[in-house]
Amino acid sequence: xxxxxxxxxxxxxxxxxxxxxxxxxxxxxxxxxxxxxxxxxxxxxxxxxxxxxxxxxxxxxxxxxxxxxxxxxxxxxxxxxxxxxxxxxxxxxxxxxxxxxxxxxxxxxxxxxxxxxxxxxxxxxxxxxxxxxxxxxxxxxxxxxxxxxxxxxxxxxxxxxxxxxxxxxxxxxxxxxxxxxxxxxxxxxxxxxxxxxxxxxxxxxxxxxxxxxxxxxxxxxxxxxxxxxxxxxxxxxxxxxxxxxxxxxxxx
Ligand code: PGA
Numbered sequence: 001x002x003x004x005x006x007x008x009x010x011x012x013x014x015x016x017x018x019x020x021x022x023x024x025x026x027x028x029x030x031x032x033x034x035x036x037x038x039x040x041x042x043x044x045x046x047x048x049x050x051x052x053x054x055x056x057x058x059x060x061x062x063x064x065x066x067x068x069x070x071x072x073x074x075x076x077x078x079x080x081x082x083x084x085x086x087x088x089x090x091x092x093x094x095x096x097x098x099x100x101x102x103x104x105x106x107x108x109x110x111x112x113x114x115x116x117x118x119x120x121x122x123x124x125x126x127x128x129x130x131x132x133x134x135x136x137x138x139x140x141x142x143x144x145x146x147x148x149x150x151x152x153x154x155x156x157x158x159x160x161x162x163x164x165x166x167x168x169x170x171x172x173x174x175x176x177x178x179x180x181x182x183x184x185x186x187x188x189x190x191x192x193x194x195x196x197x198x199x200x201x202x203x204x205x206x207x208x209x210x211x212x213x214x215x216x217x218x219x220x221x222x223x224x225x226x227x228x229x230x231x232x233x234x235x236x237x238x239x240x241x242x243x244x245x246x247x248x249x250x251x252x
Contacts, residue, residue: 009235030245169209213244
């Protein structure tokens with residue numbers, strides 16, 4: 001059995017105002033099973049308030065993006081030290097929506113992940129193929145290229161989480177087969193161990209993301225090298241996210 005801690009991570013994307021902090025406080029009383037971590041990544045406007053609301057609880061908070069620089073003339077951007085200051089322990093980088101909407105390259109994602117690591121944030125680096133790439137049989141090639149280009153040198157189990165999120169599964173209700181998920185996660189694990197060695201590469205947590213729901217979570221968590229999930233839509237309501245957390249706890 002793996003010694004990696006498992007992680008249920010919620011990505012709220014561009015959703016939520018102050019009224020939605022009640023979702024976080026509804027989860028705050030949870031004491032996750034040993035070996036399980038819970039993370040909520042709200043929009044930047046809520047990060048500080050959510051971190052305060054969750055203080056003393058077992059639930060961590062994270063940003064959804066950060067700039068590669070620590071400060072400077074970058075209107076509208078947020079840096080890793082600012083996220084730390086707002087209470088974050090993690091930051092998502094390279095989500096496919098940012099890669100697509102903001103033209104983020106692997107090199108840009110890597111620079112953001114490096115900024116996160118410099119400031120003691122755990123970087124959740126996202127990778128995923130499009131439907132056209134999967135249908136062309138290019139999934140592992142695409143994932144291998146993204147992984148090599150987006151993950152900084154020196155990463156380990158404390159500084160890095162990798163999320164495999166097929167672009168065609170995000171927000172669509174479509175989910176790869178468990179075999180397809182396992183194939184990609186085993187591939188990512190092998191590449192991480194090759195690059196960082198068995199100890200560091202073996203300690204990095206691998207999340208699956210893309211239409212994870214209460215009804216499919218248990219099956220996904222039973223797949224080899226799946227250490228948890230990055231959950232979008234189903235993390236916006238405590239009654240949807242809670243059963244996903246429970247499925248992760250039961251997967252032990
Ligand atoms: P979804 O999003 O769960 O709504 O598909 C997942 C993600 O994009 O992180």
